[in-house]
Amino acid sequence: MNSRRVIGLAVHALACVIYIVLNGYAVPAYKQLVGGLTSRGVAIGMAMYLIFYFFVSLNLILVFIQRQAIQFGLVIFMMLTILFYLLPQYPIRGLAYCALTGGLAVGAVLLSNALNSLYTRWCRPAGGQPLTIHPRRATSRLLLITALIGVCICTGLLGLKIFGGATAEPITRHSNDSGECYLVTYAPGYHKLGLIGRVFELFAGEYFFRVYTADGALLESSEWNFRVTEIFGGPAEFNGSTVLYSGTQGYEDWWVPECA
Numbered sequence: 001m002n003s004r005r006v007i008g009l010a011v012h013a014l015a016c017v018i019y020i021v022l023n024g025y026a027v028p029a030y031k032q033l034v035g036g037l038t039s040r041g042v043a044i045g046m047a048m049y050l051i052f053y054f055f056v057s058l059n060l061i062l063v064f065i066q067r068q069a070i071q072f073g074l075v076i077f078m079m080l081t082i083l084f085y086l087l088p089q090y091p092i093r094g095l096a097y098c099a100l101t102g103g104l105a106v107g108a109v110l111l112s113n114a115l116n117s118l119y120t121r122w123c124r125p126a127g128g129q130p131l132t133i134h135p136r137r138a139t140s141r142l143l144l145i146t147a148l149i150g151v152c153i154c155t156g157l158l159g160l161k162i163f164g165g166a167t168a169e170p171i172t173r174h175s176n177d178s179g180e181c182y183l184v185t186y187a188p189g190y191h192k193l194g195l196i197g198r199v200f201e202l203f204a205g206e207y208f209f210r211v212y213t214a215d216g217a218l219l220e221s222s223e224w225n226f227r228v229t230e231i232f233g234g235p236a237e238f239n240g241s242t243v244l245y246s247g248t249q250g251y252e253d254w255w256v257p258e259c260a
Contacts, residue, residue, distance in 0.1 A: 003119055005063055008112040012059035015108040019055060022100060048093070051082060055101045062109060072143035075105045079150050092158070099154035106147050160200050164188035165223050171207070176238035181219065181259035183211045183243060185236050188223075209236040209245060211256050219258050 058078050062071050079102040086094035167189025175182040186208055190197035208223040222245070236245035241260040242253045 003123075004066075004116050007115050007119065008063040009060075011112040011115065012063055012108045015059060015104040016056050019052065019100065019104055023052075026096070026100075047085070047090075048097075051085070051097055051101070054078065054081070055105070059105060059108065062105065063112075068109065068113065068140040069143055071109045072106070072140060072147050075102055075109070075147050076143060076150065078102070078105065079147070079154075092161070095154045095158040095161075099151050099158060102147055102151040102154070106144070106151065160190065160193070160197070161204075161223070163193065164190045164197075164200075164204070165208075167192055168208070168223075172236075174237045176241065176259050178259070180214055181211055181238070181241075181256065182214070183209050183236055183238065185209045186223075209243065211243060211259070213258070220254065220256050222254065 055078070058074060062074060065071050065074070079098045082098050082101060083094050086097070165186075165188065168186035169189065170184050170186055172185045173182060187206070188201070188204065188208065190201040190204065193200075208221065210218060210223070211220040212218055220243075236243055238244075238259070239253075241257060242255050244253055
């Protein structure tokens with residue numbers, strides 16, 4: 001195995017290790033900040049393993065590809081695949097893992113290429129012909145910019161959503177008939193970010209609700225479900241174990257079986 005592949009393999013392996021570390025710290029930190037991931041659906045744990053294996057496999061493939069245009073193209077493909085796989089059921093994970101995998105993969109490609117360039121210059125024999133530095137191809141640069149823009153957009157949206165939820169202000173509270181659960185309707189705190197927050201507020205929901213057990217454990221939240229768009233035609237309330245709320249199509253419902 002030549003030096004270029006050895007360096008690339010080491011850098012991309014480091015990216016996989018960083019993925020594990022960041023994932024291990026980010027999930028508990030978010031749970032402590034907001035209270036839980038509260039995604040709906042089944043087998044999400046297996047999906048996270050699948051995304052990690054996909055990320056590792058793609059990094060291994062990138063080691064054996066020399067053209068940057070193809071490398072960055074594969075990174076964009078990976079990011080789009082993760083978004084397609086997780087949205088709209090798992091929006092927080094879709095944005096987070098798209099930014100995480102895309103950022104690490106782009107960083108690994110750029111770092112490995114830079115280290116290879118330095119190693120080649122360092123190993124060049126004295127008196128040898130100077131290296132010819134070829135200008136970057138427009139396609140490679142365009143794909144790199146596209147990948148970085150995708151990472152930045154996902155990171156920015158994720159940060160705004162987390163900030164809006166963390167600074168949300170409670171408006172109403174309603175308990176179900178059995179007293180096993182209660183829900184709180186919140187107004188996100190996007191306006192606290194000034195102009196950026198107010199612009200983002202135009203494209204986000206005006207309100208969201210969270211469902212808790214009687215002990216205060218978070219069960220569900222409409223905050224991270226893109227399919228739920230609340231308008232404040234009236235406060236969300238329980239009807240048995242079903243949450244009724246004002247949506248864009250009139251009154252809509254969300255069944256919470258834990259509150260039956």
